[in-house]
Amino acid sequence: MPPIIRMVNLTKKFGEFTAVDHLNLEVEEGEILGLLGPNGAGKTTTLLMLTTVIKPTEGTAFVGPYDVGQEPDKARTLIGMAFQEPKLLWVDSPWDILNWHAKVCGLSAEERKKKVRWVLEQVELWNDRLKSVHAFSGGMRKRVEIAKILIQRPKIAIVDEPTAQIDIVGKHRIWNMLRELRDEGSTILLATNELYEADVLSDRVAIMHKGKLLVCDEPKKLKDSIPGGDVVEIALEKDITTAALAKLKEIPRVVNVLTIKQNQLKIYLNQAEEVLPKITEFFMKERLQVKSIRMSEPSLDDVFAHYTGLTIEEAQRE
Amino acid sequence: MAIKPVLHIVQRDFKYFFRYKWWVAGMISMNLADLFIMAIVYTRMVNPDIITDYFVFFAPGLTITALFAAAFMIGREINMEVRREISHYMLSLPIKRWELAIGRVLAGGLRGIIYMAPLLVTTLIITYIYTSVFPHPLQFLTIVLALFLISIGTSGLSIALAVSTTSFEKYITARGVVYYVLFFCSTVFYPMNLIQTALPQLVLLAQYNPLSCGADLSRAFLLGNPPFSPFMLVDIALFALIFASLATFAYMKVTQK
Ligand SMILES: Nc1ncnc2c1ncn2[C@@H]1O[C@H](COP(=O)(O)OP(=O)(O)O)[C@@H](O)[C@H]1O
Ligand SMILES: [Mg+2]
Numbered sequence: 001m002p003p004i005i006r007m008v009n010l011t012k013k014f015g016e017f018t019a020v021d022h023l024n025l026e027v028e029e030g031e032i033l034g035l036l037g038p039n040g041a042g043k044t045t046t047l048l049m050l051t052t053v054i055k056p057t058e059g060t061a062f063v064g065p066y067d068v069g070q071e072p073d074k075a076r077t078l079i080g081m082a083f084q085e086p087k088l089l090w091v092d093s094p095w096d097i098l099n100w101h102a103k104v105c106g107l108s109a110e111e112r113k114k115k116v117r118w119v120l121e122q123v124e125l126w127n128d129r130l131k132s133v134h135a136f137s138g139g140m141r142k143r144v145e146i147a148k149i150l151i152q153r154p155k156i157a158i159v160d161e162p163t164a165q166i167d168i169v170g171k172h173r174i175w176n177m178l179r180e181l182r183d184e185g186s187t188i189l190l191a192t193n194e195l196y197e198a199d200v201l202s203d204r205v206a207i208m209h210k211g212k213l214l215v216c217d218e219p220k221k222l223k224d225s226i227p228g229g230d231v232v233e234i235a236l237e238k239d240i241t242t243a244a245l246a247k248l249k250e251i252p253r254v255v256n257v258l259t260i261k262q263n264q265l266k267i268y269l270n271q272a273e274e275v276l277p278k279i280t281e282f283f284m285k286e287r288l289q290v291k292s293i294r295m296s297e298p299s300l301d302d303v304f305a306h307y308t309g310l311t312i313e314e315a316q317r318e
Numbered sequence: 319m320a321i322k323p324v325l326h327i328v329q330r331d332f333k334y335f336f337r338y339k340w341w342v343a344g345m346i347s348m349n350l351a352d353l354f355i356m357a358i359v360y361t362r363m364v365n366p367d368i369i370t371d372y373f374v375f376f377a378p379g380l381t382i383t384a385l386f387a388a389a390f391m392i393g394r395e396i397n398m399e400v401r402r403e404i405s406h407y408m409l410s411l412p413i414k415r416w417e418l419a420i421g422r423v424l425a426g427g428l429r430g431i432i433y434m435a436p437l438l439v440t441t442l443i444i445t446y447i448y449t450s451v452f453p454h455p456l457q458f459l460t461i462v463l464a465l466f467l468i469s470i471g472t473s474g475l476s477i478a479l480a481v482s483t484t485s486f487e488k489y490i491t492a493r494g495v496v497y498y499v500l501f502f503c504s505t506v507f508y509p510m511n512l513i514q515t516a517l518p519q520l521v522l523l524a525q526y527n528p529l530s531c532g533a534d535l536s537r538a539f540l541l542g543n544p545p546f547s548p549f550m551l552v553d554i555a556l557f558a559l560i561f562a563s564l565a566t567f568a569y570m571k572v573t574q575k
Binding site: 048051052053072073076077079080081083085087088089091096100103104105106 | 323326329330333334337338402403404406407409410411412413414415
């Protein structure tokens with residue numbers, strides 16, 4: 001089956017600044033593709049080009065058979081988008097917003113009567129359906145926004161940080177609803193900066209940084225792919241010197257060392273059981289007291305770090 | 319041509335119009351108060367040789383003022399949508415771009431007409447009391463058509479301004495200038511012979527100003543003076559056509575930078 005979305009050198013510049021830089025990425029029909037990256041990576045800009053809200057500076061994308069530059073009207077018939085910043089007018093109520101959205105998306109009056117109620121119950125806003133969203137919390141507004149997609153059930157659902165500002169129980173509810181949507185046959189393109197969300201929800205994850213695609217694969221494969229299959233996190237009593245850091249990297253089977261802070265390291269290595277004693281010995285010799293040691297499996301953060309030398313959190317701060 | 323999506327857009331804009339009804343009512347009554355005061359002052363000041371009864375002369379002008387203010391409101395809303403990027407939502411909908419644009423222009427125009435309707439009725443009553451004749455139904459329809467076209471043109475003008483000014487301040491300034499020029503250089507508040515004597519430089523502008531044509535067309539059929547000329551209708555139709563097209567074009571281009 002051909003990919004349902006195909007981005008070809010998709011590029012967006014704002015003045016001199018390149019927000020999305022020659023992106024080549026394909027989304028398969030029926031999958032959840034997570035677009036993972038820190039704030040400013042260019043995720044939202046990419047999604048807005050796919051929904052034909054903004055125009056690419058260079059390159060293009062195909063949504064189904066339609067080129068977003070040539071046939072934007074047709075491309076949009078396949079797409080529904082839940083925005084990162086809820087696009088709601090303050091005087092509106094959830095009921096009004098969803099009923100109108102459903103009408104525009106072609107649902108009959110009869111269907112709407114049933115579905116608007118159903119979706120409002122799903123996102124737990126039925127009791128607040130007639131209040132104006134002006135008085136809503138960020139999380140409630142976000143749930144109105146995501147409800148648009150749930151009622152529309154588009155062939156391609158584009159969701160931009162769908163669970164930001166929503167509590168953990170709410171997040172799980174939404175993830176399940178998105179999975180149901182996919183199981184019904186929709187394709188889901190999900191932008192997120194939350195590692196856990198990308199990991200548990202996505203069939204494949206595409207990692208973005210500074211407008212560029214770093215890598216795209218199944219979460220497990222990504223995590224398995226980075227050299228140094230074990231991760232040891234070490235907290236020290238005092239800061240490590242550059243010289244000591246260099247020596248640490250020399251220890252056999254240590255693949256990479258990431259300094260989260262000067263006294264907090266992430267060591268990527270193979271065969272941790274054998275190397276760990278050597279590492280503790282090394283710190284003793286260097287007179288660096290170890291406060292704590294924690295071993296973990298590599299996460300998508302480690303995949304991101306492998307490509308950029310930064311954790312996602314550090315990249316957010318930049 | 320798909321009518322349904324256009325109607326959905328119109329329906330949405332109507333809903334917001336009536337949500338703001340108290341705000342609009344407040345705004346219009348402030349305008350009206352200003353204008354009534356002006357009418358009284360002018361009636362005293364104005365030489366009866368130039369305008370015999372200012373209040374009756376002024377009533378059709380008042381209708382145009384309300385129509386203009388109400389039809390112009392859509393621009394303010396669209397400017398806000400573009401600034402807050404709510405336009406992104408509108409642009410992402412499965413609606414063709416021109417359906418969206420036409421819907422907005424049409425909604426603005428219809429809002430003007432609906433708002434103005436009670437004033438038109440008032441004007442009709444005032445002029446009937448004064449002249450003791452009702453206009454021929456065809457004449458009345460012509461007035462409504464002319465007012466509708468002015469409303470569409472105004473809506474288009476406001477949308478074109480709204481999407482081509484980036485900040486709210488700039489939009490407000492532009493709106494102020496447009497209001498001032500269009501009303502000052504027109505026969506909405508005073509007849510052409512007054513402009514001819516006081517400010518002859520503005521005669522040409524006042525003649526081609528669609529608001530003049532609208533006010534004078536109503537006066538022609540309701541008061542019998544100035545005489546009706548087909549030029550009035552042509553002028554108004556051109557205004558509607560030009561600004562509705564301009565707005566559609568601007569809305570389609572600017573909101574998707
Ligand atoms: N309209 C715009 N004008 C100028 N710069 C923009 C605009 N939209 C986004 N950017 C910039 O492009 C970069 C990518 O933004 P965005 O796509 O929102 O990233 P993400 O969604 O991954 O956080 C950011 O540096 C942002 O400041
Ligand atoms: Mg974003």
